[in-house]
Amino acid sequence: MFKDRYDNRVSTSSGKAFDAYALGVDNLLAGTDGVEAAFELAIKEDPSFLQAHIGLARQWQMRGESTQVKKVLQQAPDIPDTLSSFEKSHVNTMLLLLSGKIPAAIKSIDEHLRDYPRDAVVAQTCMGVFGLIGFSGQPGRESEQLAFTTSLAPHYGDDWWFLGQYAFAQLEVGQLEKSATSIERSLTAQPRSAHNAHIRTHLYYENGETAAGLQYLTDWRRGLSRGALMHCHIAWHVALWALEQGDEKKMWDIFDADILPANGDFGPSLNVLTDAAALLFRAQLAGVDIPSSRWKAVSEFALSQFPKPGMAFADVHAAVAHAFAGNVEAIAKLISDARGPAGDLVKLSAHAFDAIAKKQWPEATRYLADILVDHARVGGSRAQRDLFQFALALCLLRQGRADTARLFLAINRPLAPVSAVKDLRV
Secondary structure (H helix, E strand, O other): OEEOOOOOEEOOOOHHHHHHHHHHHHHHHHOOOOHHHHHHHHHHHOOOOHHHHHHHHHHHHHOOOHHHHHHHHHHOOOOOOOOOHHHHHHHHHHHHHHOOOHHHHHHHHHHHHHHOOOOHHHHHHHOOOOOOOOOOOOOOHHHHHHHHHHHHHHHOOOOHHHHHHHHHHHHHOOOHHHHHHHHHHHHHHOOOOHHHHHHHHHHHHHOOOHHHHHHHHHHHHHHOOOOOOOHHHHHHHHHHHHHHOOOHHHHHHHHHHHHOHHHHHHOOHHHHHHHHHHHHHHHHHOOOOOOHHHHHHHHHHHHHHOOOOOOHHHHHHHHHHHHHHOOHHHHHHHHHHOOOOOHHHHHHHHHHHHHHHOOOHHHHHHHHHHHOOOHHHHOOOOOOOHHHHHHHHHHHHHOOOHHHHHHHHHHHOOOOOHHHOHHHOO
């Protein structure tokens, strides 16, 4: 019998299988590459190693590859009677999530973590802005995220993975000083965690430290493989800061090499869509000429990867792409078919960005004002949801209300660059 670094039992008779599994878990928690290879090696060394099958399926789920998830689960062995109570609970909980039974999975996760709070593989499903809480579509989900993470803090101590996730939860509710303490402790223990570097990046962003953030992330990402889960999104942050500094060439170079949907085989479809649409929109706000072919490529990618509305964060960014690509039918479908707990915000977003694309500024303003009442329900980070803040500033500006636009940003996002909207520059 083996135990992982969280002192949880891992049932395999093979030392090589266990070592590969442990590496796979650490890479999964770090968002770096090698996750699939590590879990596949563990399965090869011990085909009956059920936790390795579960870990591999979870990685494919995080990459948005539902076909691969099903394939792994079909090949996984039945649950043996010899598993410990911890392992049975772990496997049953993860199977609910991997099978898409979300309400039952959430209930099982809560029960499992009450008994086994140091099961990081289960805990991570509710961590970060892309976790089950982050995408719940419910009011107050940022506070819920912090409460969930705080409840686990006594069980993890100085663990690098947990501290990074704690830092993100603190940051998203505005506890920037506490977040800085948590993320620095985490980075000291594990500087090559892509999730840690990403969270540090958000802290730079929230503090308005463009030059420092750009230098840090440009240096850090040189060692990040294109196969890493976080590759696309980390590139997005670098491109945004390049845009803010007026380096359009660097922005386009990064977009074409690391974000462009045609090259999206290296990143989760959700990141490719949302990062591509957001970067193009924010570049357009900053005065960059965006060829229609760019918007059409993102719109087509959205339709191919997310043909049915249902995930608010994806649908909102699809609305941006469809609106500027002039895809009237796709916009109409988002409005008519929007569903899920944040479906109301998807409809408003489709109306808003369609109005912006048509230069119907008063109409867009009304829709955006309704969205901003509780835009956290859409999902994503505060930095990502600046899409709405800057869009409203643009609408106010186009109605001759530049001072109101500046005041709005000063109140709501005081450290955000006013230059993000070209004609607000002073």
